[in-house]
Amino acid sequence: MRSFYAAMLLGLGVSVVASTAMMPQAAFSQDAIKIGVMFPLTGPLAGQGRPERDAIKLAFDEENNVIAGRKVELLFEDSAGRPDTGLTKIKALVERDKVHLLLSELVSSIGAAVAPYVHEQKMPWISTVALASLTRGQKSPYIFRFVPSSYQYTMAAAEAAKKMGWKKVYLIGWNAPPGHEALEGLKKVFGAENIVDAMFPNVGTSDYAPYVTKMDPSKADGVFAAMWGADSSRIVQQYVEYGLSKKMPFFGIASFTSEEILGAMPPQAEGVFSAYTYCGSLDTPENKKFVQAYQSKFNALPGSYQYMGYMAAKMVIQALKDINGKAEDKEAFINALAKVQVNGPMGMASFDANRGMIGDFYTLKVEKGADGKLFNRCGDRQAQVKDPYDAFP
Amino acid sequence: MNFWVLQTLNGISFGMLLFLLASGLSLIYGLMKILNLAHGSFYLLGGYAGLVVVQKTGSFVLAVFVATLAIVVIGVLMERFLLRRLHLQEMPQTLLTFGFLFIFSDLAMLIWGSNPETVPKPEMFSQSVQIAGFIYPSYRLFIIGFGLVVALLLWWIQDGTRIGAMIRAGVDNEEIARSLGINVSLLFTLVFALGAFLAALGGVMGGPIMGVFPGADFEVLLLGFVVVIIGGLGSLKGALIGGLIVGLLDNFGKVFFPEFALFTIFAPMALILAVRPTGLFGRE
Numbered sequence: 001m002r003s004f005y006a007a008m009l010l011g012l013g014v015s016v017v018a019s020t021a022m023m024p025q026a027a028f029s030q031d032a033i034k035i036g037v038m039f040p041l042t043g044p045l046a047g048q049g050r051p052e053r054d055a056i057k058l059a060f061d062e063e064n065n066v067i068a069g070r071k072v073e074l075l076f077e078d079s080a081g082r083p084d085t086g087l088t089k090i091k092a093l094v095e096r097d098k099v100h101l102l103l104s105e106l107v108s109s110i111g112a113a114v115a116p117y118v119h120e121q122k123m124p125w126i127s128t129v130a131l132a133s134l135t136r137g138q139k140s141p142y143i144f145r146f147v148p149s150s151y152q153y154t155m156a157a158a159e160a161a162k163k164m165g166w167k168k169v170y171l172i173g174w175n176a177p178p179g180h181e182a183l184e185g186l187k188k189v190f191g192a193e194n195i196v197d198a199m200f201p202n203v204g205t206s207d208y209a210p211y212v213t214k215m216d217p218s219k220a221d222g223v224f225a226a227m228w229g230a231d232s233s234r235i236v237q238q239y240v241e242y243g244l245s246k247k248m249p250f251f252g253i254a255s256f257t258s259e260e261i262l263g264a265m266p267p268q269a270e271g272v273f274s275a276y277t278y279c280g281s282l283d284t285p286e287n288k289k290f291v292q293a294y295q296s297k298f299n300a301l302p303g304s305y306q307y308m309g310y311m312a313a314k315m316v317i318q319a320l321k322d323i324n325g326k327a328e329d330k331e332a333f334i335n336a337l338a339k340v341q342v343n344g345p346m347g348m349a350s351f352d353a354n355r356g357m358i359g360d361f362y363t364l365k366v367e368k369g370a371d372g373k374l375f376n377r378c379g380d381r382q383a384q385v386k387d388p389y390d391a392f393p
Numbered sequence: 394m395n396f397w398v399l400q401t402l403n404g405i406s407f408g409m410l411l412f413l414l415a416s417g418l419s420l421i422y423g424l425m426k427i428l429n430l431a432h433g434s435f436y437l438l439g440g441y442a443g444l445v446v447v448q449k450t451g452s453f454v455l456a457v458f459v460a461t462l463a464i465v466v467i468g469v470l471m472e473r474f475l476l477r478r479l480h481l482q483e484m485p486q487t488l489l490t491f492g493f494l495f496i497f498s499d500l501a502m503l504i505w506g507s508n509p510e511t512v513p514k515p516e517m518f519s520q521s522v523q524i525a526g527f528i529y530p531s532y533r534l535f536i537i538g539f540g541l542v543v544a545l546l547l548w549w550i551q552d553g554t555r556i557g558a559m560i561r562a563g564v565d566n567e568e569i570a571r572s573l574g575i576n577v578s579l580l581f582t583l584v585f586a587l588g589a590f591l592a593a594l595g596g597v598m599g600g601p602i603m604g605v606f607p608g609a610d611f612e613v614l615l616l617g618f619v620v621v622i623i624g625g626l627g628s629l630k631g632a633l634i635g636g637l638i639v640g641l642l643d644n645f646g647k648v649f650f651p652e653f654a655l656f657t658i659f660a661p662m663a664l665i666l667a668v669r670p671t672g673l674f675g676r677e
Contacts, residue, residue: 042499042502043607043608044507044606044607044608046502046507046607047506047507047508047509047606047607050507175652175654199651200651200652201647201651201654202654202655204608204612205647205654206407206603206612206613206616207403207407207602207603207643207644209403209406209407209533209644210400210403210404210643210644210645210647210648211647211648211651213396213399213400213403214648229509229606230509230604230606230608230609233509233511233604234509234511234603234604237511237602237604238602241521241530241532241533242521242528242529242530243521243528260508261508261509263508263510264508264509264510264511264604265511266511
């Protein structure tokens with residue numbers, strides 16, 4: 001009997017010692033802060049996804065991958081640009097890898113698929129998905145959108161063009177949410193009766209000639225285009241070929257002339273306008289430092305996707321510093337992130353009440369540089385533009 | 394009036410590009426019964442190879458030669474060493490070419506990155522011309538003429554030469570052709586090489602209009618199949634007429650029913666399949 005009590009006592013003692021020994025580790029855990037980073041790394045959108053991922057890496061490298069004395073571990077996944085794959089990979093990051101937060105994605109359809117899941121899991125997610133619904137219908141305290149929404153950038157572009165004297169306009173946009181939302185944004189600024197025609201070709205249309213040749217320069221002051229990647233270089237090419245660029249100015253919406261696309265545009269793309277939160281040639285010390293750091297590391301000029309990734313990471317880093325690196329406390333983290341303000345390459349950036357990005361917009365114009373290459377010249381600035389969620393019921 | 398001329402020219406020039414793509418697909422199937430899914434890769438790699446040569450030398454003509462030659466070599470190697478082992482096994486052959494489609498797609502992304510590229514146009518056709526009051530890109534007119542020349546050449550090879558006669562014999566009855574002393578094995582390689590050549594040619598010629606970018610291989614393959622299904626597998630005439638039909642349907646579809654852009658291609662395809670399952674010029 002005595003031996004039984006002795007054994008019990010010993011067991012109890014061992015377990016108490018063991019648990020107290022474990023306790024400090026749980027409380028002041030020196031495990032790494034795990035951040036899930038998923039982007040399209042293969043497929044047609046890899047041209048945007050890979051550089052954005054690189055820019056996120058750059059931001060954390062600048063901190064030597066240590067925040068508030070805690071190591072940071074980035075876990076990379078490839079969404080391939082597809083909603084089903086994207087959701088599966090996000091679930092793997094959350095449930096298998098137990099990440100503390102997600103810094104992921106730029107594809108709208110993936111954003112829409114992932115939003116309900118991260119809300120249910122209470123998983124902080126900083127996205128660069130331009131989907132307005134993430135901060136409206138699907139909004140959640142855990143979802144942050146660090147990229148202008150489709151309405152936000154369309155209306156900024158429309159305001160810039162209106163200032164240049166445009167009254168009647170054409171729209172050619174993807175037959176996808178960003179294209180149709182661009183039409184809503186244009187209607188708000190110009191009035192529905194001043195949209196001469198709105199055309200919605202499918203994503204990846206091989207030949208834009210039929211659309212381009214339908215546009216009549218005598219009927220409108222200019223053309224807006226809401227399409228990106230390979231399609232934006234293709235439509236400019238064909239717009240120029242049919243001699244329209246000489247008769248009617250062309251305005252690309254959002255990242256239409258982002259640096260990585262400019263290389264594929266024809267020399268005659270000179271004169272194409274756009275308006276966005278990143279202008280590569282902006283002459284500020286912060287931007288010069290960013291361009292130089294990215295270029296020396298990845299041997300390419302950063303464009304708007306890199307800027308979004310870099311700045312979204314900067315916002316996260318600042319919020320993590322504010323809570324002393326305690327990434328486990330998700331409520332504290334999202335409250336800190338909602339209040340973060342970072343002065344980056346393009347000036348101040350922050351989140352609005354719905355957790356959408358607020359930042360400065362610049363009107364860009366494609367020009368030929370001294371080296372004969374096309375670049376974006378920075379024009380008028382629209383200060384601290386936010387998602388116009390009040391303008392839509 | 395101008396509007397109709399303009400849109401018809403657009404449709405025909407796009408149709409000619411589709412013909413270049415579909416004729417190779419069709420020829421290879423006609424003789425060898427191989428559904429070559431790597432055809433899209435030949436287009437993509439041809440476009441990229443052409444791009445490299447134009448950027449290095451500035452010569453579009455040289456780009457056409459080098460790119461098509463490079464792709465022909467790849468095609469011949471594929472046929473000689475891999476497809477040959479699976480002769481007349483349709484499923485394994487199709488899967489093999491499907492695998493190649495993915496491998497080439499990733500290889501291209503590894504080598505050329507994932508940003509879209511456009512092959513610069515030959516200097517001579519870089520301008521637009523003014524015809525009867527409207528501006529038209531001269532390169533598109535050139536594509537129309539070039540497509541016609543290729544069509545005539547292929548016709549002549551098929552109907553006017555000894556090789557063509559041998560190919561036709563091989564298509565009709567492989568065993569009897571063999572027993573008559575025709576080297577069908579060599580013929581297979583030749584036709585596969587010709588198919589690869591045409592796809593690569595489409596890549597270089599189409600590069601200035603459609604561009605080369607990750608995913609172009611799949612896009613082009615899909616359009617190529619629609620053309621071949623409408624025109625009939627194994628028929629050159631079918632590839633030409635099918636290409637023109639799809640080019641025009643696509644163009645006028647986009648003009649009049651922009652919301653149903655793909656519908657105007659696939660609905661006629663479904664209709665033709667229902668009425669003539671072998672396509673317009675396909676044989677039973």
